[in-house]
Amino acid sequence: MTPSRRAVLAAGATAMAAPALAADPVSLARDERHWARVAALFDSPPPGVIQLENGQFGAMTRATRAAYEQKLARVNRETTLYTRRGALQDVQAVRAKAAAFLGVDVDEIAFTRGGTESMLVLIGGYSRLKPGNAVLYADLDYDSMQVGMESLARLRGVRVVRFALPEPATRQRLIDAYEQALKANPDVRMMLLTHLSHRTGLIPPVKEITALAKARGVDVLLDCGHALGQTEFSLRDMGVEFAGLNLHKWIGSPLGVGLVYIRRDRIRDIEISILAEPSDAIDARVHTGTVSYASVLTVADAFDAHAAIGPAAKARRLQFLRDRWAETLRDHPRIQVLTPPDPSLHAGITSFRITGQTSLGQALELKKTLFERHGIFTVERPGAAKGACIRVSPSFVNTVDHMDALVAALKEIAA
Structure with missing residues (x-):
């Protein structure tokens, strides 16, 4: 791509800033002409498909992709002349930009290859557990994180407690569920909390739940994999000390980039990587080998x-x-909609199931019907205590017509 073409794409993205920052966000959300211009910043999905599975990862804007291709070309051209001289300084500048975006200090974050690796650093490295302690997680937490928590029984000799979140949910019912689980298990010393569930889209009251856990001497590891870029929040305001974040979902960086956050005074509570020299720095907790320099550097453009x-x-x-x-x-x-109408308890993702259809096989068949008969692409999500469901994850290329088509399809299927 020519420099002039990259400049045109970048200018198109910048042109979005004025209306996005000046207009009332609630009113702007309904302005289809504005969002058609935003959609034009991205590549169009394949024709004939309504893409409503944007949760696994998010598309880069064309300007971000152009920047990535430029950086990749430089790394490929200059190889170690760049990576052993100027690359580290450039990566540190991107890291400072990420810290400023999150409202934390630069020495409290480190790059990873995604949210899962970030949470692996925290779950696997959490060092304050002793045999006889317990750890806690919920049915809506991410599959890999659940496996990590279960592994602590073998690795740390602790008891693992799993419980189900209420469905349907309210703010108070969610707070009460965590409080009751902690009260019933006073030996819990660490718990997993998912900021925005990949299964149903549910957002629990993180600040309140974190506070009640701290009051009981329980550390919270917050999985922000789907929250960053999909909803607005402040790690500091929520009282979060440990968090895993993803940059290739709703921020739109190249695939394979995430962040781990550890509040400065808690860094020592996460063990040093077995591949790292002893250090009090957060960097010693993460060891990914040779990084994808172009991907990390493009985070700034994202x-x-x-x-x-x-x-x-x-x-x-x-x-x-x-x-x-x-x-x-x-x-x-x-039709059962699995996140409540309270806007503080959901963002864009929400799952549903047809009443009585709770098996994974039924969810797979429903997904197939939506795609083959209606051209609507979604994804099944097993694991919720009350049964499998279908997740709907709209993004910025979607329109009201797409959502209305989903409504019409589901009414036909559920008739």
């Missing part, structure tokens, strides 16, 4: 695209698209 579209505008748009189908079907007698 943050620029995110800022240009507008974090608040993105969050409200995703909620608007979600509400367009979920709240329309809320009272349907045969």
Whole structure:
């Protein structure tokens, strides 16, 4: 791609900033002409498909992709002339930009290859457990994190407690569920908390739950894999001390980049990697070998695209698209919408199931029907205590017509 073409794409992203920052985000979320311009910043999905599975990873804007290709070309061309001289300084500048975005200090974050690796650093490295202690997690937590928590029984000699979150949920019911689980298990010393569930889209009251855990001497490891870029939050305001974050989902960086956050005074509570020399630095807790320099460096461009579209505008748009189908079907007698209408408890992702269809096989068949008969692509999500479901994850290329098509398809299927 020519420099002039890259400049045109970057200018298009920058042009989004003025309306996104000046307009009321709630009103802007409904402006289809504005979001058509935003959609034009991305490559179009394949024709004939309504892409409603944007949760595994998010597309880069074309400007971000152009920047990535440019950086990849430089690394490939200069090889170690760059990576052994100027690359580290450039990576540190991107790291400082990420820290400023998160509102934390630069020595409290380190790059990883994604949210799963970030949580592996925290779960596997948490050093304050002793035989006889317990750890806690919920049914809606991410599969790999659940496996990690279960592994602590073998690795640390602790008891593992799993419990189910309420369905349907309210803020108070969620707080009460965690409080009751902690009260019933006073030996819990560490717990996993998912900021935004990949299974149903549920957002628990993180600040309140973290506070009640701390009051009982329990450390919280927060999985922010789906939350960053999909909703607005502050790690410091929520009282979070340990968090894993993903940059290739809703921030739109190249695949394979995440962040781990550890508050400075808690870094020593996460063990040093067996591949690292003893150190009090967070970097010693993460060892990924040779990094994808181009991917990490492009995080800066992804943050620029995110800022240009507008974090608040993105969050409200995703909620608007979600509400367009979920709240329309809320009272349907045969469709169960699995996140509540309370906007503080969901973002853009929400799952559903047809009443009585709780098996994984039924969810797979429903996904197949939506795609083959209606051209709507979704994904099945097993693991919730009350049964498997279908996840709907709209993004910035989606329109109200896409959500209305989903409504029409589900009404036909559930008739």
